[in-house]
Amino acid sequence: MKAIVQDRYGSPDVLTFSDVDEPVPAANEVLVRVRASSVNAYDWHLMRGDPALARLASPAVFGLRAPKRRIRGRDVAGIVEAVGANVTQWKPGDEVYCDVGDANGAFAEYVCAPENLVATKPANLTFEQAAAVPIAANTALIGLRDVANVQIGQRLLINGATGGVGTYAVQLGKAFGAHVTAVCRTRNVELVRSLGADHVVDYTHEDFAKTRQRYDIVLDLVGNRSLTTLRSVATPEAAVVLSGGGTSKGGSLVGPMGLFLWAKLSARFVPQRLLEITVAPSGESLAELRELIEAGRVTPAIDRQYSLSEVPDAIRYVENEHARAKVVISV
The missing domain is CATH 3.40.50.720 (NAD(P)-binding Rossmann-like Domain)
Incomplete structure (x- = not known):
């Protein structure tokens, strides 16, 4: 599959659009065919290893010279492709959205996510709009x-x-x-x-x-x-x-x-x-947000849309404070 990969800290130039192995879901995970993702400040902080103090404060995420996980991105909207042996809440074909958390991996064609972090995609949103919600x-x-x-x-x-x-x-x-x-x-x-x-x-x-x-x-x-x-x-x-x-x-x-x-x-x-504010990924929170969205009380605001191969440009746009609202990635 195609994915945005990083092997060292630096500017968006360190990100490459590469072929990697498709992930395999663990027993409590779902494999999601990614239809859209979005860019957050988290992504450029992790990309640059900035601030430097975070490399010591969050060793499970930040390595000394590169992030612990190679594929960037956390926000996901897509379709369940397969489920792990112990998954009971989801089945192939379900339209879902989630924040995959520190595992990262959303800037790719497929990503695995723990079943408890996944929620049903709001019915009145496109995949691109839904991907703008989680974080x-x-x-x-x-x-x-x-x-x-x-x-x-x-x-x-x-x-x-x-x-x-x-x-x-x-x-x-x-x-x-x-x-x-x-x-x-x-x-x-x-x-x-x-x-x-x-x-x-x-x-x-x-x-x-x-x-x-x-x-x-x-x-x-x-x-x-x-x-x-x-x-x-x-x-x-x-x-x-x-x-x-x-x-x-x-x-x-x-x-x-x-x-x-x-x-x-x-x-x-x-x-x-x-x-x-200390925030952890939560399928329950996304379910609450879905109710507000479907009731018309909350609507994603989107500034720009990029393709998966253009993620470096999308992050460059966000990290320089040019963006307003959300920047989404269509996969």
Whole structure:
């Protein structure tokens, strides 16, 4: 089968479109014929081994000179091709979607996934749209519902509202009854309005930190503002939630991890709750998201579509902060 393979850390130039063996599902896995995937910040961080500290902090994923697994990609939408001996939930022909997690392997014609991470594809989405959901939408869901515990009527600020996670956070914030303020650049204002944002701050003309508005939840998805700045727009009882993936600077020691570490050190000395989103792949979360999607309350927003052989170009586009919404891969 064809796949996007990596044997050393580096720029998108280290990725090759190669022939590899088709995977064989283990007893609790399903083999999925990949119809589409999508690009996430996770992919370029792993591709570059950036930040360098992650190579020590996550040794099961990051090797010293190359990722532990050669094939990149986590988001999958496709059709079950075969199932392992112990699989009972799925059968060949089922249309599914999932995040395969640290196993990676989604930028390929076939991928294996544990059966508990797989969910039925939303019936009203194409494979490309469905592939845009797993990591980004699950991150927004966990961040708002479980970490921030968003409540009806709360004021929610989203810094980075038109990234992959941000577009879902705007919609989920509205679905949960919050008043949503979205921060984005000029060209994305109409996009976030179409997603349901109550108020939009165009950061090329206005600094959200210099207004008098205060928020019950501050969700930072960029990592480009200091913790002091984020706290300055939060009420004393607010949740400041961090999930900024940053943008590629060609290599860093700590990257966005620096903001997370500073938040951990500061947490006991400030009134706000300083929180970090930790997300694990979940078939249950994808089932919940499917219900919201099929009910018309959440819709994937897609910026560009690339073919499997064009994954290096797709990642280059995402890591340089040109993308808005999701970038998908058609297989």
